[in-house]
Every structure is written in structure tokens, then in C-alpha cells.
Amino acid sequence: MTDLPLTPLTRVRRGAHHQRTDRAALYEVIDTALSATVAIVRDDRPIALPVGIGRDGDDLLVHGSTGSDFFRRIAAGAPVCVTITHLMGLKYARSLFDSSMRYRCAVIHAVASVVPPDEKEAALLALSEHLMPGRSVDVRPMTAREIAATMVLRVPLAEASVKDNAGSLVEVDDDGEDRSVWAGMLPLRVVAGDPVTSPQTMAGTPVPESVRRAARRVEATGRV
Numbered sequence: 367m368t369d370l371p372l373t374p375l376t377r378v379r380r381g382a383h384h385q386r387t388d389r390a391a392l393y394e395v396i397d398t399a400l401s402a403t404v405a406i407v408r409d410d411r412p413i414a415l416p417v418g419i420g421r422d423g424d425d426l427l428v429h430g431s432t433g434s435d436f437f438r439r440i441a442a443g444a445p446v447c448v449t450i451t452h453l454m455g456l457k458y459a460r461s462l463f464d465s466s467m468r469y470r471c472a473v474i475h476a477v478a479s480v481v482p483p484d485e486k487e488a489a490l491l492a493l494s495e496h497l498m499p500g501r502s503v504d505v506r507p508m509t510a511r512e513i514a515a516t517m518v519l520r521v522p523l524a525e526a527s528v529k530d531n532a533g534s535l536v537e538v539d540d541d542g543e544d545r546s547v548w549a550g551m552l553p554l555r556v557v558a559g560d561p562v563t564s565p566q567t568m569a570g571t572p573v574p575e576s577v578r579r580a581a582r583r584v585e586a587t588g589r590v
Contacts, residue, residue, distance in 0.1 A: 375475045376527035386528040389424075395450055395472040395528060396421050398587045400497055402450045404428060406439060419450070420496035426474065426521040427481075427493050437517050441480045448474040448521060452589045456552040457536045460543035468534060468551070474526040481518040489518045499583070500576035555588030 369387045370376065378385040386392075396419065405414035415436060420427040426448060430437040440446055455468040481489045487508060494502050537549055558581035561573045 370526055370528070371524075373525055376473070376525055378527055378529055381529065381531060384529050384531040384534065386530050389523075391528045391530060392472055392523060392526055393421065395452065395470055396426060396523075397496075398589045399450045399452065402426075402428070402448050404440070405447045405449070406436070406444045408436070408439060408444075418493065418497050420493040422489065422492050422520070424523050426523060427489055427496075427518060428478075428521060429490065429493055429516055429518045432515055432517045434517070437519065440478050440519055441517060443477055445475070445477055446521060448472075448476070453554055454532050454589075455554050457534070458548065458550055458552065459537055460541075460545075460547045460549050464537070466534075468532050470528070470530045470532055472526055472528050474521060474523060476521045476523075476525060478519040478521045481520055483514075486516070486518050487513055489520075490516060493518070498576060499579050501574075504574045504576055556584055557588075558582075558584040 368389065370389060370392060372387065400418060401416050402419045403414050404417050405412060407413075413436065417428045417430065428448075432438075449471065451469055451471040453467060453469050457466045457468060459465045490508065490513065491502055536551060537543065543549075561577050561581070563571070563573065
């Protein structure tokens with residue numbers, strides 16, 4: 367597994383000591399996330415949209431409607447910037463200037479490619495398995511019309527940066543600040559609530575194991 371290359375786009379300049387260049391760190395950020403923000407420049411203006419994600423080897427998978435101008439432009443070769451952030455806590459320093467956040471994040475720069483028709487269903491199942499593990503066996507198969515209406519894009523993970531300051535200090539000794547002012551951390555995590563059954567669902571239908579499995583994953587990682 368090769369390290370992530372440092373390029374003019376991926377080199378972290380502020381807090382560079384928090385940069386991670388191992389691919390395992392990039393995969394961990396992606397694999398414990400359910401969504402990302404994809405940005406392009408459209409008609410000389412930046413535009414960014416949230417999308418569901420999955421990973422297939424060394425590619426990020428994203429999907430959207432074939433009728434979407436945003437996705438059609440990406441399919442036509444518009445460069446993309448994808449960001450994924452896990453906010454893990456607020457750092458309360460003894461000044462607003464030094465207060466900050468603890469987080470892990472990844473930024474990916476790429477030109478995406480369209481998943482061909484004969485590979486699309488497998489890619490959609492991979493996305494589904496990442497977002498809702500096991501759900502595909504609970505429901506009917508995708509129809510040819512549904513597959514045709516969906517565009518799946520592969521975003522190569524060749525040029526990406528990872529920044530991880532989850533272990534960063536709130537303060538340092540001998541900084542001259544007033545120690546009578548409270549300083550510390552407010553940890554943050556995502557929690558899963560109890561499943562809410564649709565009112566149209568037949569009475570007595572049990573919550574499937576796939577839903578409970580997804581809840582356990584959120585509880586285990588505290589992230590989405």
C-alpha cells in the first residue's frame with residue numbers, strides 16, 4: 367500500500383504536523399463516513415453538493431440522477447474536490463483565538479469517470495452496502511429502469527490529503543494565560559436513535575436486522 371503523494375494540491379500548510387500520508391488513514395476517514403461534499407466550478411462559480419458515498423478499492427463511489435446537470439458536468443470531465451470531515455470535539459482554550467476543533471478530514475482532488483452500464487448494478491450494491499449494510503436482501507431487486515436513471519461515478523483516490531488533529535492539545539504549559547479561566551474539551555459524537563416505522567408499514571412488521579446493524583455501527587464509531 368503506497369503512501370499518498372504530496373502535491374501542490376495535497377500538501378497541508380497550516381498544522382502540517384497533523385497531516386497523514388498513509389492510505390490506511392484515508393480509507394478510515396472514508397469508510398466511517400456516509401456522506402461527503404463534492405465541489406466543482408460551474409459557469410465560473412463554485413458549487414458544492416452533499417452526496418452519499420462508498421468505497422471500492424482505491425476509488426470513491428458517488429451516485430446521482432442521470433438528469434442532474436451537476437453530475438453530467440462531472441461525467442464530462444469537470445475536476446472535482448471532495449471533502450469528508452469527522453468533527454470529534456470543541457477545544458475550549460483560554461482565548462477565542464486559540465479555541466478550535468478536533469477533527470479528522472480528507473480532501474480528494476480528481477477527475478471522475480462514469481461506471482459503465484455492465485458494472486453499474488454492482489457499484490450501486492457496493493454503495494448500498496456501505497450506507498445500509500444488508501439492506502439489499504430485505505427489499506426487491508433494482509429494476510432496469512432504476513439502474514438506467516442513476517449515474518455512478520468513480521473518483522480515484524490518487525491525489526488526496528488527510529489531516530488528523532484528534533489528539534491535539536487544548537493548551538501548553540507556560541503560555542501566560544489566566545489559569546482561573548476554564549479550558550478543556552467538549553467531545554462530540556453522532557448517536558443513532560430508535561428506528562421509526564413508517565405509518566404505511568403493515569402492523570407488526572419487525573425492524574430488520576440490517577437497520578439495527580446500521581445503528582450499532584454508528585454507536586461503535588460515533589461518526590457518519
